Every structure is written in C-alpha cells, then in structure tokens.
Amino acid sequence: MKKSNNISSFFIEIVFVMLFFSLATVIIMKISVYSSVSSQESQDKNVALIISQNILEDKREDYASSVIYFDDKGKECPEDNDSKYYAVINVEDNKTKAGILKDVDVKVYKTSSDKMITCVSTSDYFPDKGVER
Amino acid sequence: MKKGISLSIGVPSFIMVFIILCITVFSVLSYITAKNDASLSERTYNSIQSYYNADSQAQKKISEIDSCISDVISSNNDKDNFYFSLKQKLQYDDSIVISETDGKTIVSFSVEVDDVRAINVSLTVYQNINERYSVNAYNLIYTGEWDGDNKHIEVFEE
Numbered sequence: 001m002k003k004s005n006n007i008s009s010f011f012i013e014i015v016f017v018m019l020f021f022s023l024a025t026v027i028i029m030k031i032s033v034y035s036s037v038s039s040q041e042s043q044d045k046n047v048a049l050i051i052s053q054n055i056l057e058d059k060r061e062d063y064a065s066s067v068i069y070f071d072d073k074g075k076e077c078p079e080d081n082d083s084k085y086y087a088v089i090n091v092e093d094n095k096t097k098a099g100i101l102k103d104v105d106v107k108v109y110k111t112s113s114d115k116m117i118t119c120v121s122t123s124d125y126f127p128d129k130g131v132e133r
Numbered sequence: 134m135k136k137g138i139s140l141s142i143g144v145p146s147f148i149m150v151f152i153i154l155c156i157t158v159f160s161v162l163s164y165i166t167a168k169n170d171a172s173l174s175e176r177t178y179n180s181i182q183s184y185y186n187a188d189s190q191a192q193k194k195i196s197e198i199d200s201c202i203s204d205v206i207s208s209n210n211d212k213d214n215f216y217f218s219l220k221q222k223l224q225y226d227d228s229i230v231i232s233e234t235d236g237k238t239i240v241s242f243s244v245e246v247d248d249v250r251a252i253n254v255s256l257t258v259y260q261n262i263n264e265r266y267s268v269n270a271y272n273l274i275y276t277g278e279w280d281g282d283n284k285h286i287e288v289f290e291e
Contacts, residue, residue: 017146024153028160035164042167042174049174049181056185097200098265101193120182123189125196129263 044085047074048108048117051087055106056122063091063104063124069111083111099127180247184273187246191254191271198223198240202258202265215260239269249277 051074069083070076077083090105105121201222205215216233219240223229229242241255255270 013143013146017149020150021153024157028157031160031164035167038167038171042171045174045178049178053181096196098203099196099199101196118178120185122185123192125192127199
C-alpha cells in the first residue's frame, strides 16, 4: 500500500512540474519575442534618426531629391551592398519675394519591409543675393 | 497509520522550478529594459521632430522678414525713415522684435520648440539690397525656470 502511494505522488509531482515547465516556457518565449521586437524597433528608430539628422545637417547647402542607401550602422552604401535602410529625400522649392524657401522631407525606410521608420521635415531659406546665412 | 497521499516535492523538481522562475524574472527584466529603450527612442524622435518643426518655422519667418526688408529698401529712398518703415511692415507679427542699437537695426524673434526649449534668432538688418541682413544668433535656448540658486546644495556630508 505504501509503495503505490509513493508512485502516485511521484507522478503528480512530475505532472505539476511539467505543467509549470510548459507554462513558463510559453511565457518566456512570448516575453522574448516581445523584447526582441521592441529592441529591434528602438534600434531601427535610433539609426533612422541619425540618418535623418545627418542628411538634414550635412546636405544643407546642396539639397536634392534623391534616394540614399545605408547599412545597419547608418553608413552610406551602394544599393546592392546589403543595404538595411534607405532614405527618400524630397525637396520642394518655393519662390519667395527675396529668395527660395526649400521644404525638405526626409523619410527613412527599412529595406526588408519597405516600412517607414521616421519622417522628419524642415525648411531652409536661401536668400537671393549675397546675404550671409 | 498513514492516510491519503503525501505530496512531498523532490530536490531536482524544486531546483528546476527555481531555475525556471529565475529565467522568467530575467526575461521580464530584459523586456522592461527593451520597452524603456523603445520609449526613450520614441521621445528622442518626438524631440527631434519638434526641433525641426520649430527650425522650419524660424526659416519661414526669416524669409518673411527678408521679403519685408527687400520691400522697404526698394520702395523707400529716405534712409532715415528705414527703421520706422520696417517696424511698420513687421507689425503683423507680435513675436518679432525690432530695435535700434548703435545705429544698427536688429530684428529678433524666438520660436517655441517645446515647453522648455526655443530657437532664438537675431538678425542685423542693412539698407543694402545685395546684403539685406546677417544672422547674429541662431541658437537653441532653455526657456524653463532655473530655481537652483534658491536651494542649499550639500557639497560635503556632515
């Protein structure tokens, strides 16, 4: 009688431990997926912001509508060379009375999914004659 | 004499449960860190967007001021009247301040970026159609209140 009691308690323990194990595994897997998605998103956003700011600050003097490709570290690279992001620069010239106001739109996309990550826009004024900017 | 089933947990099972609990806690912590990083990135994005929106407004305002200066220079031959004509022309915008110091006409304004930041712009205006203005200042300033002076700072612990 004692032996059978011991066996059943062993099985109950195993069942409970297995249930706990599977439940915990599901929870851990879910959390891992969420955290990996979340960290990927924030990494994409950070790189996209660096790309947008670089474009808006460095190319101020010679804005032109174009598409530029970047690798995973935000470094400019050719289109076919494992580009991870691409930036679409859209420039619109608006003639004012005494100069040109350029509206610049920089949208950064992920190459793999064509999903837009960031969109930063600004304007830059270029006066007509010899005005120091 | 023993009645019913005795439920005693074995040491290996106990260790396994403990390890799984530890892994769960660590994964929750890593999720919280990832979530915080994502929210920091979002805040940075919003801050950069509001900065460039304000920058855009400032550039538009400079273009409007330049147009006014150009109009005043082309229509006004009286050099002494230049300051008043320009002042009148820029009256449409309350945020634009025009002043005259040491014979120089200074036009300044600021554009709010967010609750605690603003872009401050100052231009010196010339009565020359080819060189209408020069930028004295174009900077990001802190507009929040600093109350550090009224607080006693503990440098050395007593």
